[in-house]
């Protein structure tokens with residue numbers, strides 16, 4: 651089968667039953683996508699499929715032909731980090747870091763769909779990504795900062 655990941659085409663020998671997380675990590679070297687629970691609960695493995703935040707640990711390859719898969723390695727823009735990445739750095743969000751690629755992929759997909767969220771919407775959108783280090787206050791602040799940066803950029807472009 652042929653899969654498109656971060657804009658590159660990959661030929662993959664598989665019957666479609668393998669889960670995306672293991673193709674990414676074990677075969678293609680996209681180890682920024684993390685294994686947490688393996689059961690679709692924690693969000694550590696989140697990637698984008700056609701722009702939608704998707705848990706790669708429960709997504710079989712058969713569901714992905716013809717779709718655009720994006721991992722944390724492909725989130726940055728041509729000459730700059732994605733505003734979500736920049737905000738997570740600026741606010742020194744991570745502690746151990748294990749959950750962070752999933753947090754950022756969830757936040758980026760959320761802000762693409764809702765560029766001007768209120769606090770409650772941020773909490774709801776990020777609420778199913780778990781952080782065992784408890785960085786939730788900084789995660790929320792970073793999503794707020796990224797939303798502001800994206801809004802400012804739209805103003806400049808308008």
Ligand code: FES
Pocket residue numbers: 684685686687688689690691692693694695696705706707708
């Ligand atoms: S590792 Fe996929 S949701 Fe936890």
Ligand code: FES
Pocket residue numbers: 744745746747748749750780781782783784785
């Ligand atoms: S930073 Fe350690 S689990 Fe989130």
